[in-house]
Structures are given as structure tokens and as C-alpha cells.
Amino acid sequence: MAYNFKKIEAAWQKVWAKNKHKIWAAEDQSVKPKQYVLDMFPYPSGEGLHVGHVEGYTASDVYSRFMRMNGYNVVHPMGWDAFGLPAENYAIKTKQHPEKVVKKNVKRFQEQLQSLGFSYDWQREINTTDPEYYKWTQWIFVQLFKKGLAYEAELPVNWCPKDKTVLANEEVVDGCCERCGTAVERRNLKQWILKITAYADRLLNDLDGLDWPERVKEMQRNWIGRSEGAIIKFQVVSSKFQIEVFTTRPDTLAGVTYMVLAPEHPLIGKLVVNAENVKEIESYIQKSKNKSDRERQENKEKTGVALKGVMAVNPISQEKIPVWIADYVLAQYGTGAIMAVPQHDERDREFAEAFHLPIIDKPLIDKETAIQKAGGVKKVNFKLRDWIFSRQRYWGEPIPIIKCPTCGNQPVAEEDLPVKLPNVKNYEPTGNAESPLAAITKWVNVKCPKCGGDAKRETNTMPQWAGSCWYYLAYLMRGISNFQFPISKYKEVFDHWLPVDLYLGGVEHAVLHLLYARFWHKFLFDIGVVSTSEPFKKLVNQGLILGPDGQKMSKSKGNVVSPDEMVEKFGADSLRLYEMFMGPLEDAKPWDPTGIVGVHRFLGRIYNLALKIQNPKSKIQNSKLDQLLHKTIKKVTEDIQGFHFNTAISALMILLNEIEKQPEAAAAHVPTIAKLLFPLAPHLAQEVWKMLGNKGLLDHEEWPKYEKALIEDAEFELVIQINGKVRDHVMVKKGIGQSEAEKLTLNREIVKKWLEGKPPKKIIFVKDRLLNVIV
RNA sequence: GCUCGGGUGGCGGAACGGCAGACGCAAUGGACUCAAAAUCCAUCGAUCGCAAGGUCAUGAGGGUUCAAGUCCCUCCCCGAGCACCA
Numbered sequence: 001m002a003y004n005f006k007k008i009e010a011a012w013q014k015v016w017a018k019n020k021h022k023i024w025a026a027e028d029q030s031v032k033p034k035q036y037v038l039d040m041f042p043y044p045s046g047e048g049l050h051v052g053h054v055e056g057y058t059a060s061d062v063y064s065r066f067m068r069m070n071g072y073n074v075v076h077p078m079g080w081d082a083f084g085l086p087a088e089n090y091a092i093k094t095k096q097h098p099e100k101v102v103k104k105n106v107k108r109f110q111e112q113l114q115s116l117g118f119s120y121d122w123q124r125e126i127n128t129t130d131p132e133y134y135k136w137t138q139w140i141f142v143q144l145f146k147k148g149l150a151y152e153a154e155l156p157v158n159w160c161p162k163d164k165t166v167l168a169n170e171e172v173v174d175g176c177c178e179r180c181g182t183a184v185e186r187r188n189l190k191q192w193i194l195k196i197t198a199y200a201d202r203l204l205n206d207l208d209g210l211d212w213p214e215r216v217k218e219m220q221r222n223w224i225g226r227s228e229g230a231i232i233k234f235q236v237v238s239s240k241f242q243i244e245v246f247t248t249r250p251d252t253l254a255g256v257t258y259m260v261l262a263p264e265h266p267l268i269g270k271l272v273v274n275a276e277n278v279k280e281i282e283s284y285i286q287k288s289k290n291k292s293d294r295e296r297q298e299n300k301e302k303t304g305v306a307l308k309g310v311m312a313v314n315p316i317s318q319e320k321i322p323v324w325i326a327d328y329v330l331a332q333y334g335t336g337a338i339m340a341v342p343q344h345d346e347r348d349r350e351f352a353e354a355f356h357l358p359i360i361d362k363p364l365i366d367k368e369t370a371i372q373k374a375g376g377v378k379k380v381n382f383k384l385r386d387w388i389f390s391r392q393r394y395w396g397e398p399i400p401i402i403k404c405p406t407c408g409n410q411p412v413a414e415e416d417l418p419v420k421l422p423n424v425k426n427y428e429p430t431g432n433a434e435s436p437l438a439a440i441t442k443w444v445n446v447k448c449p450k451c452g453g454d455a456k457r458e459t460n461t462m463p464q465w466a467g468s469c470w471y472y473l474a475y476l477m478r479g480i481s482n483f484q485f486p487i488s489k490y491k492e493v494f495d496h497w498l499p500v501d502l503y504l505g506g507v508e509h510a511v512l513h514l515l516y517a518r519f520w521h522k523f524l525f526d527i528g529v530v531s532t533s534e535p536f537k538k539l540v541n542q543g544l545i546l547g548p549d550g551q552k553m554s555k556s557k558g559n560v561v562s563p564d565e566m567v568e569k570f571g572a573d574s575l576r577l578y579e580m581f582m583g584p585l586e587d588a589k590p591w592d593p594t595g596i597v598g599v600h601r602f603l604g605r606i607y608n609l610a611l612k613i614q615n616p617k618s619k620i621q622n623s624k625l626d627q628l629l630h631k632t633i634k635k636v637t638e639d640i641q642g643f644h645f646n647t648a649i650s651a652l653m654i655l656l657n658e659i660e661k662q663p664e665a666a667a668a669h670v671p672t673i674a675k676l677l678f679p680l681a682p683h684l685a686q687e688v689w690k691m692l693g694n695k696g697l698l699d700h701e702e703w704p705k706y707e708k709a710l711i712e713d714a715e716f717e718l719v720i721q722i723n724g725k726v727r728d729h730v731m732v733k734k735g736i737g738q739s740e741a742e743k744l745t746l747n748r749e750i751v752k753k754w755l756e757g758k759p760p761k762k763i764i765f766v767k768d769r770l771l772n773v774i775v
Numbered sequence: 776g777c778u779c780g781g782g783u784g785g786c787g788g789a790a791c792g793g794c795a796g797a798c799g800c801a802a803u804g805g806a807c808u809c810a811a812a813a814u815c816c817a818u819c820g821a822u823c824g825c826a827a828g829g830u831c832a833u834g835a836g837g838g839u840u841c842a843a844g845u846c847c848c849u850c851c852c853c854g855a856g857c858a859c860c861a
Binding site for chain 2 (some may be wrong): 002008192214215217219222223225227229238245246247248251260296327328329330332333334337338339340341345346347348350351381382383507510511581582583584586587589590592594595596597598599601602604607619646647649650651652653655717719721723724728729761762763764766770772773774
């Protein structure tokens with residue numbers, strides 16, 4: 001009988017689905033040690049699950065099942081990150097409510113995940129678009145507002161003209177919208193902003209204690225971009241104004257030959273009246289304003305204009321130096337002005353060469369002395385900017401603020417949360433600073449919670465990233481009650497489960513979600529909601545699965561592999577096993593369409609082996625096989641702990657190859673194989689377990705232990721080298737001494753031949769390994 | 776330009792400084808079959824040799840070592856991230 005994976009998988013999935021998958025329910029109170037295994041939850045897109053999802057979700061499932069069998073109380077939840085542009089754009093196109101689209105997509109994702117046999121605690125399922133969920137997203141916003149960490153300000157922001165919304169700095173890649181690729185424009189708009197910069201130092205310093213991939217930590221470090229320097233003031237000649245600059249190189253102060261202001265610098269308006277070339281200056285400023293950020297970045301050729309007649313004084317040399325305006329100086333960083341040291345700074349040199357400014361070589365001064373002499377103050381600067389938090393779109397959490405003409409911005413009270421998204425006729429963005437919600441006057445017009453007068457609701461919504469900033473807490477809250485106030489109810493479960501022990505997902509969230517979530521978590525720590533300063537202790541990134549052509553999978557390239565198709569053709573176990581076998585979890589690797597056949601055959605052979613066992617109670621042993629079995633237990637255990645699933649699988653394959661040579665001993669060994677295989681290929685492992693006459697679920701079985709004494713070999717193959725090259729082998733007993741090994745070696749024909757009767761020059765002996773004869 | 780990762784058979788990949796290429800795919804030959812598929816068995820880095828066996832091989836070149844894919848130096852190539860951040 002052939003390995004009927006369809007029948008087997010359907011049957012066991014039915015068993016698991018009983019009682020809402022209660023076999024995988026985590027216990028909030030347990031004497032067992034806890035383990036929080038978290039997947040980055042998916043955006044339930046219309047395309048369904050991707051093989052990349054399957055990779056990460058399989059890895060975390062293998063680990064969860066393994067930890068359960070090792071006696072841990074594991075919480076392994078799943079949910080949906082369902083707010084955001086794709087659902088909304090789809091809604092606009094098809095005139096359907098995004099909620100309907102999300103519902104449909106979620107159903108598909110649930111079916112797909114269950115068809116792969118993932119052991120999620122489905123009772124804790126969450127959806128960020130559920131009002132009971134976003135009630136809490138709004139609650140956290142209110143807390144941020146109350147602590148002054150959410151504020152409104154008008155500032156130049158990134159505007160995507162296609163999606164018609166503001167974007168955060170993190171959402172702009174190479175000057176383009178991260179979602180749609182359209183070049184981003186700069187607009188001055190009043191926006192809600194979260195003060196992530198208040199946490200810059202802690203976000204940076206606490207990275208050191210995290211068990212995360214070094215490259216992700218490095219990306220966050222670069223993004224936060226801390227630099228130490230000083231603020232130094234330069235007096236403008238015959239004027240009351242001073243130009244402030246930030247520099248990391250006060251030691252080069254003597255070499256400053258000119259200064260540069262960013263075109264947006266507020267002082268320009270005041271200085272320009274004294275300049276001789278007002279028209280020229282105005283035209284330059286206008287020109288740079290018209291440039292998009294992308295154009296400014298692309299054009300590395302330096303442009304600029306002098307403030308003719310305006311001079312500043314070098315505080316060290318007292319020399320008068322010219323003042324220029326140039327757009328290579330950024331308004332948003334430092335003070336928006338620089339002191340230029342063309343001798344030491346490449347950009348300053350380029351500019352000086354282009355505009356024939358002096359380049360002088362003065363000796364460096366001691367840093368401290370320079371700051372003191374120039375009357376400066378030490379200052380730490382960050383590249384990180386505050387998080388622009390409003391979006392002018394429909395499908396997001398409404399910002400829970402009421403705008404009162406007399407009282408100003410008032411937060412919505414806890415008992416009035418959630419502020420539900422109203423139904424609208426048109427989801428189309430308005431194209432100005434308001435979301436489509438602004439058109440719903442019935443919803444917009446409210447009474448001020450403070451004075452009771454007429455007021456209006458904030459109509460902007462939160463960005464895509466809001467809901468995912470705290471979802472790992474939501475799973476825990478879900479366990480005890482349905483998201484009820486007050487927050488203190490949840491203190492105990494947070495303290496029990498946090499931090500997340502293992503967080504698995506793609507590297508693409510390195511500076512977005514992972515930075516935002518750390519920020520919110522630290523805030524929640526500060527206000528006493530959680531007791532750990534970091535949310536995710538260990539992070540593992542799965543590598544990208546590339547198309548068979550080695551290119552990134554994309555619809556346009558036609559190289560997308562569908563998990564559904566693989567499940568249909570080879571089964572869930574084969575797909576899971578293949579994705580784990582392809583290569584190291586963290587590496588990018590191409591999909592080999594024929595490769596899955598190999599693991600499928602392996603599973604089929606295990607099934608056939610179990611089928612052939614006549615007497616499952618047979619105790620026929622084979623000492624060599626038994627030893628290999630225990631070595632395999634050791635290898636698989638250590639490899640799963642270290643996420644080396646590919647080598648764990650190959651160890652199981654080696655074991656099977658050997659057992660097939662001694663089928664009479666199979667009955668004694670196959671049950672252990674079933675246990676070892678269970679985390680990786682749960683359906684077949686469970687089926688084999690049953691075929692061998694066992695009742696019950698492998699979920700409740702204990703992970704096999706190996707016997708140390710058994711895996712110790714009595715003998716080993718001594719490698720004999722002549723001049724470092726392998727020439728011979730001989731089986732000897734373990735622990736053999738050097739003199740005995742030498743005697744044995746020098747008597748061997750091959751060695752005698754190489755020695756040609758001469759005595760060896762030198763002999764290297766490595767215990768229980770090799771003997772190297774130097775001739 | 777800067778910062779991280781990487782370069783090992785036809786392919787995916789193994790390898791505490793100690794037998795390079797485990798395991799799998801593909802390929803080739805064979806068994807079974809009227810035939811094919813499936814399955815099973817064998818071979819499978821290159822090269823010289825009838826064979827025994829030898830030689831060369833982990834991006835390139837040097838070095839350390841009895842011994843280097845692994846450690847050190849120089850360079851080349853690929854991937855990712857950052858990029859006028861003062």
C-alpha cells in the first residue's frame with residue numbers, strides 16, 4: 001500500500017481540530033517552565049500564504065512541538081495584522097467594505113495554516129481590525145498622549161501622491177514609498193507624532209543584551225545613528241545673530257574656512273537683508289524646495305549660493321569666514337547648519353573645490369580644549385526622528401482624540417473606547433490632510449469631554465504598524481478575558497509569559513516593526529504595564545526563499561511557488577520537511593522543484609517500513625543500530641535546539657538507510673523515529689505511532705533521551721598520515737596510547753613503503769584521532 | 776563610498792584546525808514490467824592508470840601550522856543594509 005498522505009493528513013487534522021485545537025492550548029498557570037514562541041503574524045493578503053511564510057511558521061512549529069515534548073508550557077499563538085493599504089485599495093477598486101475582504105482572506109489563511117498542521121493555540125487568535133482589539137491600540141495611544149509622547153506639530157513630511165497619505169521616515173526607501181514605489185513629495189502638514197526620540201538612548205543601549213542576529217542590531221544602531229559632538233556658536237559679523245552648528249570634530253575647528261546653512265534654515269530670512277545678492281539667494285532656495293528628496297539625494301554634485309557680504313567669525317582663529325547656503329546640508333539633522341572643514345571632510349572639500357573656497361591645513365586641537373575655547377557645549381545627536389503617526393486613510397485605527405476649540409486636544413476616555421471606525425460610502429482618500437472619515441459629520445461632531453461644548457473628532461487614522469506594536473501582549477490578554485479594562489487585570493499573565501523567548505520572522509522588519517514595538521514596550525514598562533524592558537529575547541530571521549531561477553519570487557517574474565499546490569501534490573509533511581531541509585534556516589535559498597521529491601520519498605519509506613512490521617512488540621535488537629539510534633537522538637535534539645533543521649533531517653535519513661538494511665530490528669527502533677520526526681512531519685509521525693499499536697497523541701509523549709554510555713564507541717578508525725596526507729586507516733580500541741599506536745603504525749606495509757627504511761623525523765599523535773608520520 | 780554576510784561537485788548543501796563533498800536532487804547503468812510510471816540495486820569532483828595506486832581540487836595570491844574550506848594578510852566577485860547625518 002502506498003503512502004496516502006492525503007488521507008493521513010486529513011484524518012489527523014480532524015483529530016487535532018477537536019475542541020478548538022485544545023491540545024495546543026497554553027496554560028496561564030502551570031508548574032512547567034514557560035516558553036513563548038512567536039511568529040510574525042501575517043498580513044492576510046488576497047494572494048494567500050506564501051512559501052516564505054511556511055518556512056518561518058514551520059520552524060517555529062517544529063520548535064514549539066519539540067519544547068512541549070520536553071516538558072515546557074508553550075504558548076504559540078497566531079493572528080492577523082489586517083489594517084493597511086492593500087485591503088483598502090482593494091476595497092476602493094471593488095467597492096466592498098475592507099472588513100469583508102479581510103474576513104474572506106483570514107478564512108483562507110486559517111484553512112491554509114491548518115492544512116499545514118501548525119500547532120497554534122487558536123483560542124488566542126487575534127485580529128488587529130477587531131474593535132475589541134484596537135480599543136487597546138487606542139488606549140496605548142491615549143497613555144502616550146497623557147505622558148506627552150504623542151503630540152501634534154506642523155512639519156515637512158513625506159507625502160505619497162499615489163497613496164495620498166503621509167509616510168513615516170521608516171516607510172520611505174530610496175526616496176520612494178515603500179508600498180507602491182512612487183517618489184515621495186515633501187509637504188508641510190499638521191501631524192500626530194510619537195516621540196520615539198525620547199527613547200533613542202535606551203533603544204540603542206539595550207540592543208547589547210539581546211540575543212538577536214548581529215545584522216539586525218547593526219541596522220537598528222545605524223538607524224538610531226547616535227553621534228557625540230558639540231554645539232558651537234559662530235558670531236555673525238556686525239549683527240546680533242549667531243549661527244549654531246553641530247560637529248563631531250571640534251578638534252578641526254581651526255581649519256574651518258566657511259559655513260553652510262540648509263536652504264530651509266530659519267536664520268536665512270534674517271541674514272538675507274544684509275546680503276548683496278538677495279535675488280540669487282531667493283532663486284536658489286526656491287529651486288531646492290522644488291526638488292524632491294530623491295532628486296536631492298541623487299544629485300551628488302554640489303550646488304549652493306553665497307550670502308554675499310555676510311561673514312561669520314571662527315571662534316578659534318578669529319578669522320572672518322563666508323556664509324553659504326547649500327542643499328547638501330540637511331535641515332532635519334543637527335542644527336541645519338555646518339562649519340565646513342574642507343581639509344578633513346570630503347563633502348566640504350568637494351564644495352570648496354567647486355566654489356573656489358580656501359582649503360587650509362591647520363593642526364588639530366585637543367577636543368576638550370577646542371570646545372572650551374570656542375565656548376561650545378557637548379551634545380549627542382541622533383539620526384532617529386520622531387515617528388509621524390497620522391495617515392489620511394480610512395482603513396486604520398481612528399486616533400482617539402477630540403479637538404475642542406476651547407480646551408484643545410482631549411483624549412477619549414477609557415470607558416468610551418473603542419472609537420469605532422464608522423461606515424463610509426467612499427473609501428477614496430481625499431488627497432488633502434484629512435481622511436475619508438472627515439466626510440461623516442455625524443461621526444465627526446461630538447461634545448468636548450472636558451467642557452461639553454461642540455468639538456470634532458480627529459479624522460486621521462493610525463499607520464499600519466500601530467496594531468503590531470503590542471500584539472504579542474494581546475495573545476496573552478486573550479487567554480483570560482475578552483480584552484476587558486482595566487489593564488491591571490493582565491499584569492499577572494504578562495509577568496508570567498514575558499519576554500517572548502523566541503521570535504521568528506523575516507529580516508524586512510528590522511527597522512520598522514521591531515523598532516516601533518521595542519519603543520511601545522519600553523513605554524509600557526515605564527508606566528508599569530509590563531515588567532521587562534525588552535519584548536523579544538531571542539530573534540531568528542528565516543532567509544528568503546527564492547524562485548527556482550534564483551530571483552526573488554514575484555508575480556511579474558512568474559516564479560512564485562504556491563504552497564497549496566505543494567500540499568496537494570506531496571502533502572503538508574513533505575512541504576514542511578522540504579522547507580526545513582533546503583538549507584540553513586537563516587540563509588536565502590532557491591526553490592528546487594525536484595528537491596521536494598527527496599523528502600517525500602523519505603517519508604514514504606518510513607511509512608512502508610512501519611507497514612511491514614509484523615510484530616510491533618518484537619524486541620529484536622541490533623547493537624550497532626541501537627548505537628546509531630542514540631547518536632541520532634543526540635544529533636536531532638541538539639540540531640533542533642540550534643535551529644539546524646537541515647542536518648537534523650539528514651541524520652534521520654542516515655538512520656533510516658541503516659534500519660532498512662536490518663528490517664528485523666525495525667520494530668524496536670521505529671517508535672523512537674516517530675517521536676523524533678513528529679515536530680517536523682507531525683501527520684506521518686502520528687500515523688506511524690498508531691500503526692505500531694500505540695494509542696494517544698504524540699503531543700503528550702516525552703522527547704526521547706539518549707544514553708551517554710551507549711554512544712561511546714569502543715573502537716575508532718585511526719587515521720594514518722604521512723607528511724600530513726592520509727595514507728592508511730586502522731581500527732583500534734579507544735584510548736590507545738601514543739607508543740602503542742606508533743608501534744602499530746610503523747609496522748604497516750604502506751607506512752614501511754613510504755619510510756623507505758629510514759626512521760621517521762617526527763611523529764604527531766592526536767589521541768583517538770590520528771597519527772601523522774613526518775618523513 | 777561605508778558596514779555586515781557569503782564564494783565548496785551539474786544543483787541545494789555537510790564538515791570541534793585533523794579522512795573535503797555527509798544527506799538529498801539530477802545524471803548514468805541495471806533489476807522488476809509487454810511498456811511506462813512508481814519502487815529497488817549500483818556508479819557518480821577532475822585527471823593519469825589495465826589495476827594497485829598516484830596527482831590536482833573548497834574565488835585568486837601569499838603566510839602561520841606536523842596538518843588549513845576552517846586561523847592571519849592582500850586582492851577579486853556575489854548578496855544585503857546604510858548612504859551628503861556634519
